[in-house]
Amino acid sequence: MNLFNLKGKTALITGTSGGLGQGIAIGLAEAGADVVCVARSSSQEAVERAKALGRKGAAIEADLSDAAGLQKVFEEALTLTGQIDILVNNAGTIRRTPAKDHSEKDWFDVIDLNLNTVFLLSQLAGRHMIERGSGKIINICSMLSYQGGINVPGYTASKHGVAGLTKAFANEWAASGIQVNGIAPGYMITDNTAQIQADEKRKASITERIPAARWGTPEDIQGAAIFLASSASDYVNGHVLCVDGGWMAR
Template structure:
């Protein structure tokens, strides 16, 4: 029963595929109703949740536009009347050497990967604090710890997400709202396709992972359900590494 999410509503961003889709499906499998936010009109996640008998509503929105987030959040609340769980997953990555990284690429990444996380957390936090309970789960990264290569904006944003997770926990944990993060390791998604296509780099990364494989989106189902459920009620400000042991080596 600790992991049962029946009666809960989860707002998940970036659900058109990959990690967001898998986490939305995992939360639905645990009993939560899902509000899925995506910049596209892809119905695959909606179809997958409904195929298992789950409840889901989809909202199409560009979360990088800060001035629209309040109305987007209000629409999300109206779907099922409340938000118990927020999963800040939406994000982009722009690859270019730091000396050539354009101002637009930098700003696009920061607007979506960091600014939207804060503003949505703020909106959800107010909603949850009024009710005295809630779970916010941010998606961090191995680049919340490391520097990466040719991704300065992404690295900066993910370091900031880890710090924001701790800052919000310090303010809200004593008022019934838990804020934690998941830091996925190397996962096979569209974002990592350029690395997978580089045979030498793909092999060097795989050789370092103790689990001897890259993760899949389904590997995040259990961790997100755990952090969304009563099983994690005494966890606050924690970044949970789901990396096959990458950081241990």
């Protein structure tokens, strides 16, 4: 199982105060990685879980939608660890409003965090990884990287963009020993889907379409993240892996 062993690697994961980001951070730590967790609020649970596994763990609190502060975040992570082998761009937000009522603020808030941050942080990590001749970047995409959704035009546009960036970076950086891939989660039980979960009729209709007959959990993402962060995926590049219980196949 050495293909999946992350011992000696350091992962920088964004959006780790809960949900998928926290689950991914814990999963990578279980596979042997040290972790730096970045979020607007506390990532203490993920850090403590990593340390309990015998890994190094550190937390950085930052507003990732502030483009001017991303350089500082990345430099702090390097100061704490000395190197970044794995970047997971997970942080994101969603605003649910019909397109005709979608405000400019909602649009820009979503695009800034979900898309601009992915570009800028990947650029910073990419430069570091190119110098070192290796690295893994994992972007969290969405089913809405493929579909239009309902009442989420900004989110849909951002996640289509993230899938495109994944392929664009992979094309440019593959020859430098860097793999850039994405994970497209299906419907997950997280805070981002709380509004849909509260609508019993809609939740039931979604569940009926999922061949696995259930919504996913953060733990369901861990295996895909470990694979894409490890040497097992050294010849996988520019791919978006659906972890969706079969939603896209229905």
